[in-house]
Amino acid sequence: AQTVTQSQPEMSVQEAETVTLSCTYDTSESDYYLFWYKQPPSRQMILVIRQEAYKQQNATENRFSVNFQKAAKSFSLKISDSQLGDAAMYFCAYRGNAGNMLTFGGGTRLMVKP
Amino acid sequence: EPEVTQTPSHQVTQMGQEVILRCVPISNHLYFYWYRQILGQKVEFLVSFYNNEISEKSEIFDDQFSVERPDGSNFTLKIRSTKLEDSAMYFCASSGTDQETQYFGPGTRLLVL
Numbered sequence: 001a002q003t004v005t006q007s008q009p010e011m012s013v014q015e016a017e018t019v020t021l022s023c024t025y026d027t028s029e030s031d032y033y034l035f036w037y038k039q040p041p042s043r044q045m046i047l048v049i050r051q052e053a054y055k056q057q058n059a060t061e062n063r064f065s066v067n068f069q070k071a072a073k074s075f076s077l078k079i080s081d082s083q084l085g086d087a088a089m090y091f092c093a094y095r096g097n098a099g100n101m102l103t104f105g106g107g108t109r110l111m112v113k114p
Numbered sequence: 115e116p117e118v119t120q121t122p123s124h125q126v127t128q129m130g131q132e133v134i135l136r137c138v139p140i141s142n143h144l145y146f147y148w149y150r151q152i153l154g155q156k157v158e159f160l161v162s163f164y165n166n167e168i169s170e171k172s173e174i175f176d177d178q179f180s181v182e183r184p185d186g187s188n189f190t191l192k193i194r195s196t197k198l199e200d201s202a203m204y205f206c207a208s209s210g211t212d213q214e215t216q217y218f219g220p221g222t223r224l225l226v227l
Contacts, residue, residue: 100145
C-alpha cells in the first residue's frame, strides 16, 4: 500500500519570505500523480498544485512550485513571497494510476508571521 | 468558477440515528468521492463512484455506509446507524473525464452524541 509522510507537523515563515514543505511517499508504481492541497481554517480542501510522475519538469503555479525527485520519492512544496493568506494546513497527496483514491499525508501546519 | 457544494455544513445527531450527507459535484464531472477527516487526523478515503456504481472503497466503508446518486445532480452518503466514532468532517469530491484531479467541497462536520 502507498504511504505518504509529511515530517514537519508545523512550520512558520516570515511574510514575504520563502518556505519549503516536505513530503515523501512510498510506492511501487511508476505512473502516478502527486498533489498539494491547502486547508485553511474554513476546512475546505483547495488544490494548490499537481505533478504527473512521468513529467520531469517541476510544476509551478504562480508563487507555488514543487521539487519532484522521483528516484528519492520526494515531493516538496516551495512557497515564495509568503502571504498571510497562505497560513493553513497543507496536505500532500498521492494518486496511483490503477485506482482513483487519494492517499494523504498527515499535514503540515504553516504559520505566516507578519 | 464551478465548485462542489455540500449540505448541511454541520449536523449533530444521536448515536444510532441515520444521517444523509449531500453533495452536488461539479456539473460535467463523472467521478465522485467521499473522504472523511477525524479531528486531528489524516484525510481518509471512503469510496469512489462512477457510472452509478461503486468503483473503489476502503475498509472504513462497511455495511453502515452507502452512496447514491438519486438524480442527475446530487451525490449522497448515508450512514445507517451512526456511532460516536463516525464524528468527523466528511468531504465530497469530484473529478472529470481525466480522473486526475479531485476537487473538494467545503465539507460537512458531523457530530454524533
